[in-house]
Amino acid sequence: MEELEDAAKAPPLPDAFLRFLEANGLDPSIYTAIDSTPRYIRLKPGFEACLEGIEAEVNCKLEKLEWLSGFYSLPPHIQIARSRAYREGKIYGIDAASGAAVMALDISPGDHVLDLCAAPGAKLCMMLDLLGDSGSVTGVDVARHRLAACRTMLQKYMLGDRCRLFVADGTAFSVVPSRFCSDRESCESGLEERGDLFKEWTSRRPWKERKRANKSGTVLVSRFQPPELIYYGQYSGVVGITKGELYKTLSDSEIANHGYDKVLVDAECTHDGSVKHIQKFEHWGWRTLQHRVLDAERTDDLHTLQLNLLSNGFRLLKVGGSLIYSTCSLTVAQNEDVVEQFLKENRTAELTEIDAARNWPCKGGRMPKTWRFDPSTSQTSGLFIAKFTKLGI
């Protein structure tokens, strides 16, 4: 292949992937920027005083990101996974572009937030840190093993109190926030009176679940399977209510008032903008890339899935609430095209300006009000972000 002749310019990528990039109008040179793209960490709120100690541990200076609160950049070769700060839950490994997607939600105290493609949970943890001692976050993912990793992360960072996790297909998920029982007082009263109420979570449950999951042999659930609650915190709104109350379905007009305040649809995609992810295929084998990225892109199923996730996330949003649609693909087909189709089908959806983006090192997408991060523009991983508001009918 001609593209591979100039080794100095061309990244070590297989022909099929280069053809995929070309077909989607994407510049392969972003994959060479990887060596100079910094790594990012987010400091857990409350550990600001530990900064110097963390620097000594990872043996480098942490550069504060002026445009994203709580984030620091490190040289790309620095590994954080073995550091004590990481193991003790003082820092998170999360790309700055992912942090921007969460910030675009404008989370306010008391918000009830839905994260429809939540695993492994870096954004979910950030939402919980932003909420602090109010509101709730509901995480949903179709992959049980990935959501179990998310539960482990909640436990590690001690963030589980206001969170509940459901293994479910996000295109059919229907559980609304349990607004009425997410305050301490209301949760603590009357728990002893009825036997069918959810009691406080115990760690014995995950073992039972594992057994059940092993028996069923399924890793992904289908849209016809009921949601499976694999974790809930004490103030997540689950303790003190019945199964019937938890799974009660609401009409669209009821959701207009009682739906989620904020929704994140960080949709399944080909991950082609996540340069670090693409580089992993060097070790996993380029054949796996063919199967997971290129074949997936060629089918219409992925675009339909993205549109269905976005539509269902929007359906569960209350009027006046906002939704972020993001993918770590840089193709127009998985981003602007999905947004365009969604707007055609949803007259109560308004594409909304992300005010903070004016100060972010990203560039506009092909549609006004949409944004794109990539290694060359923003020195981050690739990410597309669009924000919608739900209008009253």
Ligand SMILES: C[S@@+](CC[C@H](N)C(=O)[O-])C[C@H]1O[C@@H](n2cnc3c(N)ncnc32)[C@H](O)[C@@H]1O
């Ligand atoms: C880009 S990842 C999400 C990353 C996550 N938001 C984070 O910050 O760690 C996409 C996720 O979508 C999940 N997924 C794929 N199809 C889904 C579906 N139909 N419903 C819910 N989740 C789905 C995948 O299992 C995967 O975990």
